[in-house]
Amino acid sequence: MPLKVYNTLGSRREEFEPLDDSYVRMYVCGPTVYDHPHIGHAKSYVSFDAMVRYLRYLGYKVTYVQNITDVGHLTDDADEGEDKIAKRAARERVDPMELVEKYTRSYFEDMDALNCLRPDISPRASGHIPEQIEIVKTLLERGFAYEVNGSVYFDVSRFSAYGKLSGRKLDELAAGARVEVNPDKKHPADFALWKKAEKGHILRWNSPWGWGYPGWHLECSVMATRYLGETIDIHGGGLENAFPHHECEIAQSEAAHGKPFAKYWLHNNMVTVDGVKMGKSLGNFITLKDAFARHHPLCLRYFVLTSHYRSPLDFSEEAIDAAARGLQRIHNAVAAVRQALQGASEPQGGNDVERLREIERFRERFEEAMNEDFNTPQAIAVLSDLVRWTNQLLASGAPGAAALEKLKSAFDTLGADVLGIVTDTLVGQEAPGxxxxxxxxxxxxxxxxxxxxxxxxxxxxxxxxxxxxxxxxxxxxxxxxxxxx
RNA sequence: GGCGGCGUAGCCAAGAGGACUAAGGCGACGGAUUGCAAAUCCGUUAUCCGCGGGUUCGAAUCCCGCCGCCGCCUCCA
Known part of the structure; x- marks a missing residue:
């Protein structure tokens, strides 16, 4: 049974067929590094990490690119906005690049703790300004953009497919605009490709249009193309970025290159806290470092994976405590298998041939679950069934080494390699010396x-x-x- | 106001027309095991899937209406 994924572009589940048979080009929007990562980041990046891991399990070679946004973008689309990174840097009294370095490290630290594999490439926006300027030039040359007073805007009316990802219509966008319309723009939905740096704007670069800085949608288009090509297989990100961010990425990239930008758009849903959206600007976010002080990072990871990536996840202490116990149960079984294996002398026990076949069945069920748009909750349910089966086996006599090896291998691939919830050191098993x-x-x-x-x-x-x-x-x-x- | 999504047991959460007399986890209760616990095993815990209609031989799954919640339309994973 083939892997199926839910493609936001088209709003339906599709069979996954990468451009090349065995190679997957995957890009996921990374964090803006102006603060410590929070539990929303955990949901997003654990979800995509599990996808990457599963794709590799299926035998694909995956190049996983996830950017670091270290160029300050405005807090809103009007010209009044503040640059978040500059603002925070001023508050902490450090150079913006120093601030960005600090939180980039913090980000990797927390992602490592969550057992997320490092992306193959973690490009920084600030390191790709020349490429961003190039694409702006191309868009101007091709007539998809116009310059006004040192800023360059994308001309949405020239790109008829605008709205194909999010289902927006241009006239509705104009009517519903909450932000005051920028008089420089021809159409309210036009977006900045390059912004003129106002006086005192620290993060700025020279360009053919004077000193300025890139628009906030540009970096992803540029870095995805630079490292993966003009058409990529998977573009992932948070649901809240489908519009306008991803919509604008599509417009820029496809206008500049004249070919599809990404074949599959995958969006993860949001984290809520007590039923309310958690957002940076809402100030109700829980940092991962706070969460780790109360819960083992692997429990957080497990908690994230117990709901589907496209479902919202409500964070509560009780829910995580429950998840922790569930994970403990899995780890207990894995520890028991590892221990039994050490004492197993018989290469094969009485019913091992049948047992090997049964273990194989669990693996098939697990794959069936993951093939349904990365259904990790169901995959975990299969793993839980395997745990029960394992405990029964262990309690009921002497399994041979062959069955135990196969069990160990099942936990190592499904629990460790794919879901990343089983590691060498197991939760609650250590008796410190x-x-x-x-x-x-x-x-x-x-x-x-x-x-x-x-x-x-x-x-x-x-x-x-x-x-x-x-x-x-x-x-x-x-x-x-x-x-x- | 426009667009999109969700509502399944005490809680978390899969299932998206017939293998559903609805997975899995947590919790609770009963039993086995144990000196007592822990771990583990066995059993019980939704006659029903927000509410009301409809389509169908058949609906948690499709359609319509209503109620409630959430997201996007402004930076955000």
């Missing part, structure tokens, strides 16, 4: 003595007091183990 570990071991020994003497009062007291300081003891047939609660 060092002085702390040796002290806990002493207490465990003392408790074992008490239990042996049927002094359960002492034994339970030790366990309860350890629990109060965050150490959880677990009695197993092989002895007592512990972990940080």
């Amino acid at each position: 060092g002085l702390e570990g040796r002290l806990v071991d002493i207490l465990i020994d003392m408790r074992a003595e008490a239990r042996k003497a049927k002094d359960f009062k002492t034994a339970d007291a030790i366990r309860e007091r350890l629990e109060k300081v965050g150490v959880e003891l677990m009695d197993t047939p092989e002895g007592t183990t512990w972990k940080r609660a």
